[in-house]
Amino acid sequence: xxxxxxxxxxxxxxxxxxxxxxxxxxxxxxxxxxxxxxxxxxxxxxxxxxxxxxxxxxxxxxxxxxxxxxxxxxxxxxxxxxxxxxxxxxxxxxxxxxxxxxxxxxxxxxxxxxxxxxxxxxxxxxxxxxxxxxxxxxxxxxxxxxxxxxxxxxxxxxxxxxxxxxxxxxxxxxxxxxxxxxxxxxxxxxxxxxxxxxxxxxxxxxxxxxxxxxxxxxxxxxxxxxxxxxxxxxxxxxxxxxxxxxxxxxxxxxxxxxxxxxxxxxxxxxxxxxxxxxxxxxxxxxxxxxxxxxxxxxxxxxxxxxxxxxxxxxxxxxxxxxxxxxxxxxxxxxxxxxxxxxxxxxxxxxxxxxxxxxxxxxxxxxxxxxxxxxxxxxxxxxxxxxxxxxxxxxxx
Amino acid sequence: xxxxxxxxxxxxxxxxxxxxxxxxxxxxxxxxxxxxxxxxxxxxxxxxxxxxxxxxxxxxxxxxxxxxxxxxxxxxxxxxxxxxxxxxxxxxxxxxxxxxxxxxxxxxxxxxxxxxxxxxxxxxxxxxxxxxxxxxxxxxxxxxxxxxxxxxxxxxxxxxxxxxxxxxxxxxxxxxxxxxxxxxxxxxxxxxxxxxxxxxxxxxxxxxxxxxxxxxxxxxxxxxxxxxxxxxxxxxxxxxxxxxxxxxxxxxxxxxxxxxxxxxxxxxxxxxxxxxxxx
Numbered sequence: 001x002x003x004x005x006x007x008x009x010x011x012x013x014x015x016x017x018x019x020x021x022x023x024x025x026x027x028x029x030x031x032x033x034x035x036x037x038x039x040x041x042x043x044x045x046x047x048x049x050x051x052x053x054x055x056x057x058x059x060x061x062x063x064x065x066x067x068x069x070x071x072x073x074x075x076x077x078x079x080x081x082x083x084x085x086x087x088x089x090x091x092x093x094x095x096x097x098x099x100x101x102x103x104x105x106x107x108x109x110x111x112x113x114x115x116x117x118x119x120x121x122x123x124x125x126x127x128x129x130x131x132x133x134x135x136x137x138x139x140x141x142x143x144x145x146x147x148x149x150x151x152x153x154x155x156x157x158x159x160x161x162x163x164x165x166x167x168x169x170x171x172x173x174x175x176x177x178x179x180x181x182x183x184x185x186x187x188x189x190x191x192x193x194x195x196x197x198x199x200x201x202x203x204x205x206x207x208x209x210x211x212x213x214x215x216x217x218x219x220x221x222x223x224x225x226x227x228x229x230x231x232x233x234x235x236x237x238x239x240x241x242x243x244x245x246x247x248x249x250x251x252x253x254x255x256x257x258x259x260x261x262x263x264x265x266x267x268x269x270x271x272x273x274x275x276x277x278x279x280x281x282x283x284x285x286x287x288x289x290x291x292x293x294x295x296x297x298x299x300x301x302x303x304x305x306x307x308x309x310x311x312x313x314x315x316x317x318x319x320x321x322x323x324x325x326x327x328x329x330x331x332x333x334x335x336x337x338x339x340x341x342x343x344x345x346x347x348x349x350x351x352x353x354x355x356x357x358x359x360x361x362x363x364x365x366x367x368x369x370x371x372x373x374x375x376x377x378x379x380x381x382x383x384x385x386x387x388x389x390x391x392x393x394x395x396x
Numbered sequence: 397x398x399x400x401x402x403x404x405x406x407x408x409x410x411x412x413x414x415x416x417x418x419x420x421x422x423x424x425x426x427x428x429x430x431x432x433x434x435x436x437x438x439x440x441x442x443x444x445x446x447x448x449x450x451x452x453x454x455x456x457x458x459x460x461x462x463x464x465x466x467x468x469x470x471x472x473x474x475x476x477x478x479x480x481x482x483x484x485x486x487x488x489x490x491x492x493x494x495x496x497x498x499x500x501x502x503x504x505x506x507x508x509x510x511x512x513x514x515x516x517x518x519x520x521x522x523x524x525x526x527x528x529x530x531x532x533x534x535x536x537x538x539x540x541x542x543x544x545x546x547x548x549x550x551x552x553x554x555x556x557x558x559x560x561x562x563x564x565x566x567x568x569x570x571x572x573x574x575x576x577x578x579x580x581x582x583x584x585x586x587x588x589x590x591x592x593x594x595x596x597x598x599x600x601x602x603x604x605x606x607x608x609x610x611x612x613x614x615x616x617x618x619x620x621x622x623x624x625x626x627x628x629x630x631x632x633x634x635x636x637x638x639x640x641x642x643x644x645x646x647x648x649x650x651x652x653x654x655x656x657x658x659x660x661x662x663x664x665x666x667x668x669x670x671x672x673x674x675x
Contacts, residue, residue, distance in 0.1 A: 017574055023427060032423050045420040046427075049573035051434060051580035 005064045006047075012060055014053045020046055036065065052383070207231045237269040237303055239349070243312030244287055245276030273299075277316040278338040278368075279345065296341050300348035307393050308345060308352035310376060315358060318367045342375045353389040357381040417579060421448060424577040430536055430558035432521075432573070435581030438626025441561040444581075445517035448557065455510065457556070458517045459503035461524045467531045470502045474545050496546045504535065505550060513554035522562040529572050537575060584627065586613055596631055600638070603645055608634055611653055618669060625659040633658045 009016045024046045033039050040061060048057045205228040216225035273283035273294060283299065285292035324334045346352055354376035356363070363369045363378070372378065377392055379385035421444075424431040433441045449456035459470055475498045483492045490497045501509060507516040521529060535541045539552040560576065562568065584592060586609055593605050612630050625633075636655045637643050643654070660666040 015570070019574060023429075027423055027427055030426050032426055038419055041416045041419045042423050045423060045431075045577045045579050049432075049570075049576070049578045054580065 005043075005060070008060050008064060009047065009057065012056050014048060014056050014060075016047050205230050237306040238271070239299070239302070239306055239308050240270060240272045241279065241283060241308070241310045241312075242272065242274050243277060243310075244274045245289065275312070277312070278314070278321055278372075279310075279341050280334050280338050281341070296344065300344055302348075304349060305351070306349055308349040309389070309393070310352070310354045311381065312354070312356065313358040314354065314356055314369045314372045314378070315362075315366055316368045318371070321368045321371055339371055339375065342372060346375050351393045351395075352376055353392055354378045355381045355385065355389055360385075417444070417581070420577060420579045425557055427577070428555055430518075430533070430560050430576045432560045432562060432568075432576035432578050433581060434562050434578070436583055436624075436626060437563055438628040439581045439583060440627060441581060442517065442519055445515060445519075445559040445561070448559065449515040449517075452515065452557070454513050454515050454557065456515045456517060457503050457507045457510075458519060460519050461521050461528075463523045463525075465524055465528060467528050467535070468502075470504045470532065471535065471541050472502050472505045472543055472550075473500045474498060474543075475500055496543075496548070499543055499546060504532075505541075507556040508539070508541075508550055508552040510554065510556075514556045516556040516558050518558065518560045520563060521560050522568065526569050526572075529568060533572055533575050586610070589613075589627070589630070592627060593631070593634065597634060597638070600634065604637070605634075607645060608637065612659070615653075615656075615659060615669060623660070623662050623665060629659045629661075 006016060006021050024043055027033060027042055027046060028039075033042050043061075044054070044057055048054060207229045209227045209229045212227035212229075213225065216227055217223065219225075273285060274287055274289050275283045276289060279296060281297075282293040282295050284290070285294060321338050324337050354372060356369070356378050357380075358369075360380045363373070369378070377389075379389040379392075421431060433444060435441055445458075446456060474495070478488075478490075479492060479495070479498045482488045482490055486492070504516065507514045518532070521532075524532075536558055539555055540549055542549050589609050589612075590605060593600065593609060597605070609630070612625065612633070616624050633655060636658050640654070656669055657666060660669050
């Protein structure tokens, strides 16, 4: 009866092993599972080995055991949409407070869930009273404006099941924040990047090697022979190229910044350069891309063992990538189309990757992305992508 | 399943357990598999092992994993230094020619040779390297290991209840995960947190607990905090509030919260929290 469940999990990318499945059968035969709720918990602990897959598990479970089609607009999904909206509005607490008829103080006191309930109540009210006319809550009135500002509330992560049906628990999707394609957190970024480091012996021989000392001493028939080693140091050089221009990168700036923040603490020799949309003749040391240019011709002369990481959405008009702008003064004119510059970089550094924050289902539909993917191996900028990119960079 | 079924785990006095977790602990015991616990620091992974030991009334043996640790250290140690000393000065009662007198059990070894069933907590496994992890699970799978020096095999007299914790610093290898039951401890929600606080401070008034927890979740939700305060910090904070004779309940509703240093351990975070919370 549970075989389809097993196969659906597998087909959705949860790495369930047959051994684990047999173990689940054993657990069932031991009489440990008395209800669907028990089954939900037990099966998850046996089958799923990472919190990143919990969300997928929840969805598959709900689907299999209640016939709820995933991704259809049920009550839960509407709820989610409202949560997302509220989250957005909370960036402008004063506006939201006014719209809801609350003081900012009261609003700050409310937890995310209280706020959601309050909002839903208001929404019910509104249905009864207003139709058309002056909406007091709606996208038109208090749509999100700014980016910064304090966000008083916040969504909780997970919860505790108490006498609720397993389906309801599963549908809550408590583990969505841990899902594979969830945005990167700083800690995760750091851990993924850390794997890039590789230690090589360097510097003076000042580390006592006990094993070898004993070995040598024994070979010398007890005459003490002390062996020293060089200490290990991180010799890895990394060049990071970041696309920080244009509105198309705006939504990803936070993620990229946290990546950048972590990269700085991870590597001894890290050079960061900026570019706009794509690399032309030069890249810049300063984020404003004004005062400290560096020619790509110079960049490619670096140690070929340097790891090159390019971060950018690779989305632009095709002519920007494939052609040289002709209506500019001669001295500013590009020497070659951008795509050739990229090829030059890829040829100079054999360990190079392109991290793309744009969701990977868009990649095939954009000509510029398709073009760049032929030059650089491209990975999505989420945890899985980052891990794959690091694996690629560390490969010999 | 033997009479172990009677050793059902229901939660100990100091640890608030949700049903889900209790179920998982019971299943892991019945399937004789190690239970791997992951979660944010401060969500009570280590505490859980203590609670399990307490409620099952078994002794707890803790192996604190260190990054440089070799598996053999966790199993046994051959104390060559004492033997050398004894052989030179000969003033001990030990028999120098008998090596087994100089073998001392490590934490896993102790759990194997104990007279009764024990709870073996392997804390922060992610600190060790992959080889350590895989080799350790081989030992725990077979419930036996060899002492090379004296060519003896140590078998577990009672299969210990194995709890392994990980701070999710590194990913564990697939074979390792395959041999463990897995649970991720999510951060408790407000309601759960009230239970936890009530267990630790039975005499704390409801108002203070409620206001304190509320303020705590508000602080956790602040943006740009690197190390979010966890349960441990909340409990310490409440302790600090209680110890302060001048503390009034209103202080929690105020914008300027007292003793933020207990909650935020990084100076950058503390500054941010002060600015944001009091904005």
